[in-house]
Amino acid sequence: MTTTEATLTERRSFRDTPAPPDAAPLDVRGVTAAYRDQPVLWDVSFTVPPGQLVGIVGPNGAGKTTLLKIVMGLMRPAAGQALIYGQPFAQARRWVGYVPQRGSVDWDFPTDALDVVQMGRYGRLGWFRRPGAEERRRALACLEQLGIAHLAGRQISQLSGGQQQRVFLARALAQDARLYLMDEPFAGVDFKTEQAILALLRELRAAGRTVIVVHHDLETVGDYFDRVVLLNGRLVAEGPVGEVFTRENVAAAYGGSVAFLSDEGMWGVVVADMDGAARSERAAANGG
């Protein structure tokens, strides 16, 4: 907590990122999307209030990543729009930080962790200007915040998966955003990294930032997030975790292929080969 506040003040971040307009960090309105002929999202609408940790949850192919792409203008929706602080992404990008899936880049690229984190400053630098001492200092501070400052000079292919994920988070931190969009940051990382990422998310929330995370682990949704968006092509439910993350909604999102694992509100996707009849029976038994 203190490290965040210290770093944020020290970085004088509030000076160079102007305050966003007084509108919802994210407002998704009737978004419909398709790849070629394959529909992916139907008429999805929801609003994310500021200062919240929001999980986007749903089965494979539910359109989670597609939704992120549309929010960031990487893909055009067939209908509807997504507004960030009341504006289209093109006008709002300076308030947005992005953490792509770790597997989306080639980690064999010849560069080190510090250089990747400095890329988070490129948007601020603008055309032609090269990162200088100031960018280097900020990038180091961000690595520090993720506890991997000692790896600044490490070639990125020689980082572990968890360390690579932290480098991506540090890069997003260097963007000094108000709204963070993260695509599966918890995927394939060890327990220690997971806790470090979670701590970072909570620090960001404490600093008034909004964080939207595409997430796949149903068991941790209740612990990690304030709000949840349940997707399955359509919007199944959206709202505070306590109200919305119910057995019925999860079952609806996962098409009944989900079973109730324990009484403490733990959820899990039942592994494939369970007989269909048994599955629905069990869901009914638990649901009723």
Place this chain on the structure above:
Amino acid sequence: MGGLLRDLLFDYTLRNVALGCAILGVTGGVLGSFAILRRQGLLGDALAHAALPGVCVAFILTGAKTPAVLLLGAAVSAWLGALLILAIVRGTRIKQDAALGIVLSTFFGAGVVLLTAIARSGNAGQSGLDAFIFGQAATLIWRDVATMGLLALAALGVVALLFKELKLLTFDPAFAATLGYPVGALNVLLTTLIVVAVVIGLQAVGVVLMAALLITPAAAARQWTDRFAAMIGLAALFGAASGVAGALLSATGANLPTGPLIILVATAILLLSLLFGTSRGVVWSRIRDRRSRRAALAAVPPPPPNSGGS
């Protein structure tokens, strides 16, 4: 050897050839570094082959062998090839590698047909066009070298100016897009720069071997460093060294072709780099592995005496 060096400075032909080959080596090394990191090494090959019909059409239209005109034709044709590859990948279910192969062979085939047609037409002054297939560095005159130099300066100037942007585009294009960089336009720009590199090399090494000058020096450079800027600098150095060495070897009197010699020198550099490169060379990796294994073994306490024999 001393005579050869003196010729390099004072012999008009050798000086032109060596300088021209150095220029194309540098440009190929720099742009090839971007190409191979984007896994587009073969794009250069396809574009080089796609340049051939452009050379022929430019000659048919103007009837003259002015290098600037022929190279312009080559550039336009290579560019159309690049657009066609993009159109095939976007518009059909055909994948990139197949699209590259289709464009490469079709354009090259068309070029060879046009070359034959030009030769049959008995047009005076058509002789020598087929040098674009394998290149003919010995025919480089000062005007050619000046043209190559200007093109190279323009291409390298753009790379220097947009170094940060092109690096980000190469490493993480989606992230670049979220920052607001026009990724589509930057892609087109980078492809155009590769076309320029190809065009620079056409006269000296020809369409068939040009790809090697994009791929080999860059691949060799990667063995020595884990830093992008250093890789580009080394690739430029290796390319230039290959060009000059090829020109000198060719001038030793055995009457061997310059272009293929350049490629062979570049390949020799690559082999040495694969073995001895300080970053990824096989020899150093072995030594490092052995050292760390020894260190690990030294750190493990010896087994108690009664645990032996299993």
